[in-house]
């Protein structure tokens with residue numbers, strides 16, 4: 001099973017230090033990990049640093065990976081400059097790092113990802129013509145078809161309507177369990193974090209201020225201290241945690 005551990009991980013933009021010595025326990029395949037924290041806390045920077053797009057001190061330790069490219073990354077802004085159809089863009093993501101020798105199973109994976117995410121009908125559309133939410137789902141499909149062992153998703157639900165938020169997070173949690181994939185997702189919706197993630201790491205000003213099981217990390221005290229809101233957490237009739245936010249302080 002794949003594990004990912006961060007050891008005193010730092011990152012800078014120019015001379016400005018953004019992340020300061022982030023150290024985590026080993027996150028294991030099969031888990032969904034939330035990366036939480038207010039705006040500008042350093043969540044996107046952390047993803048870029050883990051994916052190797054930024055330099056800095058410390059180590060990203062990946063153990064137990066079987067493939068050559070174990071990590072896939074879906075950035076916050078998936079962009080849409082390429083003149084490609086949705087289908088072509090997802091197929092291209094599938095073929096990353098390999099010669100463009102498309103096999104039947106590559107096409108089947110693309111078909112499956114588009115269908116699972118509910119965007120098969122968009123296959124022939126140019127990606128530049130999509131809505132923000134449609135583009136975000138295409139970004140998720142591009143990441144999923146790579147069959148990564150570790151999947152980094154930077155705010156994958158930020159442009160989605162409520163149904164699609166729940167749908168995507170449910171798929172991610174199921175795939176984590178089924179494939180033994182480690183999913184790490186930045187989320188602003190702490191209710192979703194409580195419902196769909198196993199572990200949470202909380203960043204504030206580039207520092208890791210809390211890390212552990214999500215229901216132990218996301219507490220009224222943390223919400224007050226880090227997010228500056230008063231809130232309470234209750235159980236709904238189905239026993240799921242419900243976050244009730246009262247006011248900004």
Ligand SMILES: Nc1ncnc2c1ncn2[C@@H]1O[C@H](COP(=O)(O)OP(=O)(O)OP(=O)(O)O)[C@@H](O)[C@H]1O
Pocket residue numbers: 013018037038039040041042043044045046
């Ligand atoms: N390319 C860049 N060059 C210089 N500074 C940057 C760059 N990208 C981000 N920053 C700065 O790094 C800090 C952390 O930004 P980052 O995007 O990692 O935060 P975030 O937690 O993802 O925020 P948000 O929730 O708003 O998306 C911010 O102060 C931001 O202004």
